[in-house]
Amino acid sequence: MESSNGTKRKRGSEKSQNPLQQKRIKLLESRKLLPIWQKQKEIRAALRNHDILVLSGETGSGKSTQVPQFLLDEPWCRSGKIAITQPRRVAAITLAKRVAEEMGTPLGSSSPASKVGYSVRFDDNTSPSTRIKYLTEGMLLQEMLRDASLTQYSCVIIDEVHERSVNVDLLLGFLKQLVGNQGKRGTPLKVVVMSATADVDTLKRFFELADQSHDPALVPEERNPSYTDDASEASWGGLSGDEQHDAVLKPTTSSALRVTLCHVEGRQYPVMTRYLDTHSDDIMDTTLQRVFQIHCKEPMPGDLLVFMTGQERIQELQKLLEEYAQNLTSEYPRLLVLPLFAALSQAAQQRVFQPAPSNTRKIILSTNIAETSVTVPGVRFVVDTGMAKVKQFRNRLGLDSLLVKQISKSSADQRKGRAGREGPGQCYRLYTEAAQRSMEDHDKPEILRCDLSTAVLTMKARGADDVMHFPFLTLPPREAMEKALLNLLQLGALEETGLISTLGRKIARLPLTPSLGRVIIEAARPEMDCVRDVIDIVACLSVETIWLGVDTEEVRERAQLARQQLARRSGDHLSLLAAVQAYAGEQTDRKRWAEDHMISHRAMQSVMDVRKQLTAQCKQAKLLLPNKIDGASVSAPSDEETQERILRCFLRGYSNNVARLCPDGSYKTFMGNQTVAIHPSSFLFGRKVEAIMYNEFLFTNKAYARGVSAVKLRWLEDVWGDKHDT
Numbered sequence: 001m002e003s004s005n006g007t008k009r010k011r012g013s014e015k016s017q018n019p020l021q022q023k024r025i026k027l028l029e030s031r032k033l034l035p036i037w038q039k040q041k042e043i044r045a046a047l048r049n050h051d052i053l054v055l056s057g058e059t060g061s062g063k064s065t066q067v068p069q070f071l072l073d074e075p076w077c078r079s080g081k082i083a084i085t086q087p088r089r090v091a092a093i094t095l096a097k098r099v100a101e102e103m104g105t106p107l108g109s110s111s112p113a114s115k116v117g118y119s120v121r122f123d124d125n126t127s128p129s130t131r132i133k134y135l136t137e138g139m140l141l142q143e144m145l146r147d148a149s150l151t152q153y154s155c156v157i158i159d160e161v162h163e164r165s166v167n168v169d170l171l172l173g174f175l176k177q178l179v180g181n182q183g184k185r186g187t188p189l190k191v192v193v194m195s196a197t198a199d200v201d202t203l204k205r206f207f208e209l210a211d212q213s214h215d216p217a218l219v220p221e222e223r224n225p226s227y228t229d230d231a232s233e234a235s236w237g238g239l240s241g242d243e244q245h246d247a248v249l250k251p252t253t254s255s256a257l258r259v260t261l262c263h264v265e266g267r268q269y270p271v272m273t274r275y276l277d278t279h280s281d282d283i284m285d286t287t288l289q290r291v292f293q294i295h296c297k298e299p300m301p302g303d304l305l306v307f308m309t310g311q312e313r314i315q316e317l318q319k320l321l322e323e324y325a326q327n328l329t330s331e332y333p334r335l336l337v338l339p340l341f342a343a344l345s346q347a348a349q350q351r352v353f354q355p356a357p358s359n360t361r362k363i364i365l366s367t368n369i370a371e372t373s374v375t376v377p378g379v380r381f382v383v384d385t386g387m388a389k390v391k392q393f394r395n396r397l398g399l400d401s402l403l404v405k406q407i408s409k410s411s412a413d414q415r416k417g418r419a420g421r422e423g424p425g426q427c428y429r430l431y432t433e434a435a436q437r438s439m440e441d442h443d444k445p446e447i448l449r450c451d452l453s454t455a456v457l458t459m460k461a462r463g464a465d466d467v468m469h470f471p472f473l474t475l476p477p478r479e480a481m482e483k484a485l486l487n488l489l490q491l492g493a494l495e496e497t498g499l500i501s502t503l504g505r506k507i508a509r510l511p512l513t514p515s516l517g518r519v520i521i522e523a524a525r526p527e528m529d530c531v532r533d534v535i536d537i538v539a540c541l542s543v544e545t546i547w548l549g550v551d552t553e554e555v556r557e558r559a560q561l562a563r564q565q566l567a568r569r570s571g572d573h574l575s576l577l578a579a580v581q582a583y584a585g586e587q588t589d590r591k592r593w594a595e596d597h598m599i600s601h602r603a604m605q606s607v608m609d610v611r612k613q614l615t616a617q618c619k620q621a622k623l624l625l626p627n628k629i630d631g632a633s634v635s636a637p638s639d640e641e642t643q644e645r646i647l648r649c650f651l652r653g654y655s656n657n658v659a660r661l662c663p664d665g666s667y668k669t670f671m672g673n674q675t676v677a678i679h680p681s682s683f684l685f686g687r688k689v690e691a692i693m694y695n696e697f698l699f700t701n702k703a704y705a706r707g708v709s710a711v712k713l714r715w716l717e718d719v720w721g722d723k724h725d726t
């Protein structure tokens with residue numbers, strides 16, 4: 001028998017009778033055909049001789065599934081685990097499932113003997129014997145808060161590094177420091193950084209440059225005395241586009257030797273790319289037509305993956321496709337339209353990966369969550385609308401907002417790479433070739449365009465107090481860092497000295513933004529005592545929306561009637577609470593209840609998942625004491641005093657997101673003095689109250705506040721006067 005990396009393994013032949021082993025042996029044949037298989041020896045040798053490997057290779061060449069298996073039996077790896085990070089949970093879960101099959105081992109916690117598991121927000125599926133762990137970047141950062149030097153791992157693999165989320169940039173910085181300080185770990189830590197479309201040279205230079213910032217979490221006694229508060233501007237970390245930085249940090253011989261490169265040539269199957277001849281003014285209509293063209297023209301089997309901007313557009317197209325599909329004659333295969341976006345429950349997301357019934361073509365309508373890493377079995381055709389929703393920090397408001405933007409060449413290549421994984425594929429780009437040429441090469445790193453509060457809190461909680469000197473791959477704007485520090489100070493997560501407070505540490509351990517974490521901690525104060533209610537609302541805020549969309553006036557009226565019992569005068573937060581608690585209290589038919597109230601059953605399932613996990617985490621953090629109503633549903637608080645307490649808790653986390661009513665009837669934000677309208681989806685839409693608090697700022701044709709409740713200005717005085725002494 002052969003081991004995970006294909007070498008001979010001495011085992012009894014009875015094992016090959018086991019269905020898991022049979023599958024393993026079958027999959028081994030296809031693994032051997034992957035382009036990366038030829039590079040197995042080179043990759044293993046690279047890490048025997050170096051600490052860091054930057055690995056590039058085309059989409060589908062086998063990086064995410066094979067590299068951890070190649071390394072597992074290496075002598076330096078035997079006593080530790082391998083962590084492999086993914087930008088999104090859907091990729092972490094599907095890759096873990098696939099690799100468990102390839103290794104012939106049960107998945108995660110299903111068996112104590114399982115070798116492969118995953119860990120994503122609100123779901124840890126590992127066992128004590130897990131050796132390969134797929135996890136989201138955020139989860140690895142969370143683990144670092146508990147174990148700064150990642151002692152349980154021999155190797156950390158950062159996959160899809162080109163996505164450059166803030167979390168990846170933090171991990172790269174921490175890993176760079178860790179590799180330089182491995183003496184403290186006992187055994188060395190190896191790092192692999194991989195992608196199909198990353199800027200390999202920049203990454204190599206980043207790791208080669210001597211790290212002058214020591215890692216205070218590891219070696220406090222060795223802190224570099226030259227780093228004082230008035231350190232020169234030039235020594236503030238960062239790399240790309242920063243010539244002055246290069247002048248300060250020069251590679252040393254030893255650090256240059258620890259990094260090596262490897263490139264995997266070729267992909268397993270070809271993918272043909274087609275463009276539009278002329279620009280489309282109506283992308284919805286063009287997408288609809290192209291999907292039907294492919295469906296009617298192309299033989300089966302061959303599923304379709306369509307990349308769109310967001311949940312609303314996806315649901316719109318799903319409805320249209322399903323309507324048109326009813327008119328298809330029986331000579332054509334049936335259509336099964338499946339949405340895929342982050343706010344869907346895990347179970348709904350996993351449906352996409354199941355094979356379609358016979359004579360049925362799957363049409364998957366996805367946001368960019370399926371853009372990297374995932375293999376959707378059956379997909380032969382990719383339709384790319386060329387657009388994505390991206391988070392963008394709006395300085396004036398001090399808030400992140402979502403904007404629809406053209407994707408980069410790197411994203412387009414990743415999307416194309418979702419075809420051609422199990423056979424030759426085709427990619428239909430719904431834009432012209434000239435438009436493709438005008439795209440940016442790479443997406444702008446998130447660190448340059450997002451609110452950095454979570455990142456700064458993570459750094460501080462991990463011991464990197466001097467955030468201005470953190471080794472960033474790309475230097476974030478100083479202004480954004482200062483804004484984040486100020487926000488954390490307002491939340492009470494930092495002391496006046498800039499050090500993390502006890503409260504800040506508690507917030508950092510919750511898998512939430514600092515604002516939401518602050519809300520929960522406020523709710524746990526004895527005088528507030530409303531953690532369960534607040535968890536219910538926070539769970540709702542973790543999905544895009546629980547309310548089904550209303551596209552016409554008639555449907556809007558119907559929705560108002562259906563949701564009448566749930567609507568609360570104060571606005572969205574308490575209405576969400578009423579919805580969750582009524583749903584939880586429904587004992588007979590929850591699906592029916594959701595339909596009756598025009599609420600998404602799928603979203604509610606997801607909310608219930610998050611609610612359960614958050615409750616467990618709050619108990620663990622002693623923010624919630626186990627009591628007798630545990631697990632039972634309680635009815636939404638009706639007395640005004642309790643409702644006020646809940647809203648005050650939210651205000652504690654969102655005091656920057658407040659707008660007051662002006663004499664002309666508009667709302668103006670306290671921060672930035674910008675006009676903002678209540679979003680039509682809000683229960684407060686059309687109402688005039690003295691002030692509003694909102695969770696989200698949305699910019700479409702104008703500035704909207706979403707997730708809105710009425711608040712009193714005098715409550716704000718309490719928040720601002722608060723001494724953060726929780």
Ligand SMILES: Nc1ncnc2c1ncn2[C@@H]1O[C@H](COP(=O)(O)OP(=O)(O)OP(=O)(O)O)[C@@H](O)[C@H]1O
Binds near residue numbers: 034196268376
């Ligand atoms: N869940 C799955 N089901 C079926 N086949 C799979 C699955 N996951 C991976 N594969 C097969 O393994 C191949 C390699 O996948 P892998 O994710 O390792 O490639 P990759 O180089 O990491 O790609 P990318 O850069 O796109 O993430 C795929 O092309 C596909 O043939």
